[in-house]
Structure formats: C-alpha cells, structure tokens
Amino acid sequence: MLKISENNFYTGDKSPLFTASLAKTIREFHSQIDGYQPTPLVSLPRLAEKLGVKSILVKDESHRFGLNAFKVLGGSYALGSLLAEYIDTDISEIDLKTVSSKLDKPLTFTTATAGNHGTGVAWAAREMGQKAVVYMPRGSSNISVDRIRGLGAECIMTNVNYDDTVRLANQTAEENDWVLVQDTAWDGYTKIPTWIAQGYMTMADEAIEQSWDDYNEKPTHVMLQAGVGSMAGGVLGYLIDKLGPGNFNTIITEPEAVDCIYRSGTSAQGDIVNVTGDLNSIMAGLACGEPNPVTWQVLRDCSNYFASVDDGVTATGMRVLGNPLQNDPKVVSGESGAVTLGLLYKLCSDVSNKALVEELGLNEDSVILVFSSEGDTNADRYRDIVWDAKY
Template sequence: MSAFSLKIDIADNRYFNGETSPLFSRRQAQQARHFHQKITGYQPTPLYALKDLSALLGVKNILVKDESQRFGLNAFKMLGGSYAIARLLCEKYQLNIDDFSFDTLKTTIKEKMTFATTTDGNHGRGVAWAAKQLGQNAVVYMPKGSAQERVDAILKLGAECIVTDMNYDDTVRYTMKVAQENGWEVVQDTAWEGYTKIPTWIMQGYATLADEAVEQMTSMGITRPTHVFLQAGVGAMAGGVLGYLVDVYGASNLHSVVVEPELADCLYRSGVKGHIVNVGGDMATIMAGLACGEPNPLGWEVLRNCATQFISCQDAVAALGMRVLGNPLGHDPRVISGESGAVGTGILAAVHYHPQRDALMQKLGLDRDSVVLVISTEGDTDAKHYREVVWEGKHPATR
C-alpha cells in the first residue's frame, strides 16, 4: 500500500461538557425545514453510502451528504440565507414563518429592501438567490483573491458584487459600515455583540441538511452515525449542524470532529485554548469557503461544549478528498466536491495512507464498526480550479 504523510494536527477538546443549545435543536431545525419544503424545487439532497471506500479505509460505512444538488446552486449555503431573510421579513411585516411563501411575501413588501453580506462565494450566492426570489436587491462583498467564477455566479442572480482588497473578516467589517450608512439589512453568518438574531436564523436554516440526513439514515436502517466530520470557516454550519445532531443523539454518543485549513484554523486554536482565538493575515487556502479567521461566537459555544476534537490540516488534504470523491472506488457513486466540501473525506483518506495510520485511527476512534457522516458542502463552484486539482494534480499528496 502507498504511504504518504499529510499534515493533520488533531486536538482533543478538553472543554467538552455535552451541554446542548435550545437555539440549535431538532425542533428549530424542523421548523426551518418546513419553510424550505415550501420553496419550489425543494427536495432533500442525496446521502450516499460509499461502501467500497469504507471497506478500503477499514470502517463500516462512510455517508456523504451531497450539497452540490441544492436548488441548482451547487452548495448548501442558501439554506441559511433564505431562512434568515424570510424570518427577517416575517418579523417586519408581522407574518408567521409557518405560513410563509415567497409569492405571498412579494405582494406584502411595500418598499424595496437591500440585503448586504460578505461571502467567500456560496453564502453570497444564496443571499442573492433569495433576494431575487423576493424581488429585492442584494449587495455582496467578497474578499481579495475571490475566484471570478464565484463572482459571476452572484452577478447572474442580479446582485451587485464587489471584490475588496481585504481579507474575509475585514471585509465583514467594511460591509457592516457601508450597510449602516445606506440603511441596508445585513445577512451575515457570523455574529458579534448586538448582532446575533440573523446569524442564529442562518445557523438554524443550515440544520435542514442535518434533519434530512437523519431521516435518510433511518430509512437506510442506520440507527445513528458514530462519527461526524464538519468543516468550519466561522463555524456557523458546524455549530448549527452539530447542535442539531447532539440534540438528536446526545453529545456523548457522537464522535464529532471539526476540520479547518491550517491557514485559517481559528476554531482549532480556540479549541486548544478554550476561548476564542482569532487568526489574521491573508489566509490563502484553497478552501475559500473556510478562509475565515474569526469564529462565530454562537457556533463556537456549541463546538466548545459538544465537539470531540478539532483538526487543522494542509490544503493537500482537501485536494485528496476532491480526487477520491470524484474518482470513486468500485461501485461507489461519484460525488463532485469542491475544495471546502471534500476536506472531511480527505481527512479519512489521508489518515488511511499515513505512515502512522493505526495511531491516527485510534486517536479518532475509528474502527470496523464506525459509521462516518461527512458533508460535501459544495460542488465545483470554481470549476477551473477543480479541474486543476483533479485533472492536473495541483496540490499533490506526494512530491
């Protein structure tokens, strides 16, 4: 068997207490899913069982939730933005979210609104999509180095899109300033003092994918996963999804691992210290959707309480995951997974081929009875770079 060593730093969460959050519960997730089910074109994204890969890697099952098939947007992010915008408008016009429909709201809105956000690509596309559905405006700011394909995808939805010369976190602050000056509504998936309601709604919206996955696992005869690998930028998706899963299964019954790129590993560092640690600089990782240096405090609280471990890894791990999912073993289905989407699977593959495989498997609690859930959060949202990785071998596992 081939052996190669990719950088995978694993930190046990010494601050784990298993406390769940009422904000990110099964009940909240199911309310969000009820909203999403009323959107034209809604259907659960597939949950694939990679049986042949599981056999190779020495676990019972690897389950991949393929979010590239979400409303034709190639990523999961619209789940949060659309739900938050709907909740915001229901609050403004005294409507019940359970009775909400885009068509009803279009006729209710009396003055055109502008929604502003910062994005690495997928979240902004989701906000632009929701604004278009409602006949509203969206202004989207992106950090320097953003791929033109991601910019174009937002522009095609009728939003204004501006690429700044700042990193993600500084762009968030700039967006807030401009939005306040113009009276725009900010729809951001990170939180700070005085800005928690909308990020909470966004995180609750993300949990729709977890509610689907639990339902799908039940239909497959799977009682529960033993492990879940959740990639994190600010930690909004990881926090929202983990909050739901621990409410369903119990935090002590789920080995949960939060995965980040080493150039933007703010949650890994926070997990080591037990308090929020920010990361600055350019954060020039290929995992653009995870290139965030300041944790969402709402997500951090859930992860600090309920995550089992934190991982910081090099970009080649994500590239390995892209190639593994895109070139399946045996009869496994093919999954087109982008840089941020594939890193969970990349960790599993990198561990398998590592010279210290057995020690890493033991560290992660992986064995023949493990059922591992991973979320492929995006497809090839930067198709050019996807081909460079999968076809041309960019970011190789060995040199």
C-alpha cells in the same frame, strides 16, 4: 500535515438555539420553496472497506436548489425570518413568491462572502423580490462574482481579506440603511447569524432521516468543516439534541492557514482566538479568521476533536470522491466540501496514524457521516486539482 487535538472543554451540554423540534419547523419552511428536495446521502461501501470502517455516508450538497452548495439554506431562512418580522407575521405564513407584495418597496440585503453564502443570499433575495449587494474579499473567483451577478445582485470585489470585508459590508449597510445578512456574529449582532446557523439544520435533519431510512444506520462519527463555524455549530447542535451527547464523536476540521476554531479549542481557557493576515487557502469558503461566537459555544461544548490540515488534504478528498472505487457513486466535491473525506482517507490509509485512528475510535464498527458542502463551484480550479494534480 495533520494536527488533531482532543477538546478538553467538552461538556455535551445542549443548546436551546439548535434543537430537533426547531429543525422540523425550519425544514417545513424550506420545503415550501419551489425546487426543494432533500439532497442525496450516498454510501461508499468500497471505500469504507478499504479504510477499515463499517460505512461512509456523504451528504452531497451539490444538488441544493441548483446552486451547487448548501449555503442557501441559511440565507433563505434568515431572509424569510427577517421579512416575517418586518411585516409582523409568523415565518410559516411567508410565501416567497408573494411576500414582496406586502412591502411598500423592496428591502436591500447585503453581505460579505467567499462565494457560496453570497450566492445563497442573492438567490433568496431574488426569489423574494428583494435586492442584494454582495461584497467579496480580494482574490475571490471571478466565476463566483459572475454567478452572484447572474442572480440579479450587485457584487463588489474588495482589496481586503474576508474578515475586513465583513466589516466593510457592515459599515456600508449602516450608512445606507440596508440589512446586513452575515453568518458571523459580534456584540450587538447575533439574531441574524443565529437564524443562518439554524437554517443549516435542515441539511442535518435530512441526513439523519436518510441514514436511518435508507441504510438503517446512525453515525458513530461526524466530521464537519468550519470557517466561522456557523454550519458546524448549527449541525452539531442539532445532532447533540437529536442523537444525544456521548453517542457519537465529532471532528471539526479547518485549513491550517485559517484555523481559528482549532486555535480557540486548544487555547488555555477555550476562549475565541482570531487569525489575521491574508487567510490564504484553496478552501475559500473556510478561509475565515474570526469564529462566530454564537456557534463557538456549541463547538466548544460538544466537539470531541479539532483538526487543522493543509490544502493537500482537501485536494486528496476531491480526487477520491471524484474517482470512486468500483460501484461506489461519484461525488463532485469542491475545495471546501471535500476536506473531511480527505482527512478520513489520510488518517485511515497511512499506517503511521494507527495510534491516532485508535484514539478516534475509527474501526470496523464505525459509521462516518461527512458533508460535501459544495460541488465544483469553480470548475476550472476543480479540474486543476482533480485532473492535473494541483496541490
């Protein structure tokens, strides 16, 4: 099922929190980390031809620092900013390998995660010689738990949903004098979530540079997936500043079971609407019921459309990316990474969507940019979907 609604609150207003100049500074921070290199931006010309568009460009985040997902960009920049603040220096002076020597004792960072964010925080804490305690909601993958523990962090599975796990992590941090590193915000807690969302701009800055240098193209359409909306808001804020409002269309996509951004964007006043309950979706990284208020302002002001889709859409995207048409490169994309490509495929391959495709401006002149935000972070589930046609 596809639900797509136009954003009636669009203004195109730029956010001072997300700019191309700041993205350059943040990318410089990431570039001094051992193992940094831009992740690939691949073109799928055969698929573009089949779907009747000019180009499909896929940013493949499965190659990010060997962690199979983009989230480490936000976590590492937030931890670097925290440590710079703690020792009263500029982040440009932070060397991950030596910063621990400037502290009397390691700090303990804690977070709640569906998997990838916690992995990024655990990895960054390890690289910086600090400690990490990661909480995961009920039903989380044991594979994710083991991966986080393998990075030296303590990982605790809770018996509550994601948003309640965030509250538990916050409470525990306050009780133990730990530092909460969470990618959503609330009253009195905005600085760290803002740093995390800003960290994701490195991914967008790479993509725009690659789209021009490698393919001599700029996107006319950008499709972004959202959980709390930190990645979507950070990337969109950067793109609005870099490319200018009105120069591309954006579709923000979520799982229908957890579509808090969609409900907020289609509410009467454009106010935040939370989704409660079990928050069940195979898109675990997007199964968040409460939007980040920092990035919601960007999504409300600068998104053109909001979409809510069922799990079958991302399953289709995983299969299409993993089994490409002749000469197109293969992209291994996980459940939270493939939803936008799945939506594009469903839209353009079904003639019943013709009017909607025209409304979205998808045609032979369209250059579509999507972000495959994770690889097969759960290899067993990936095979269930791609091999055995689950969902």
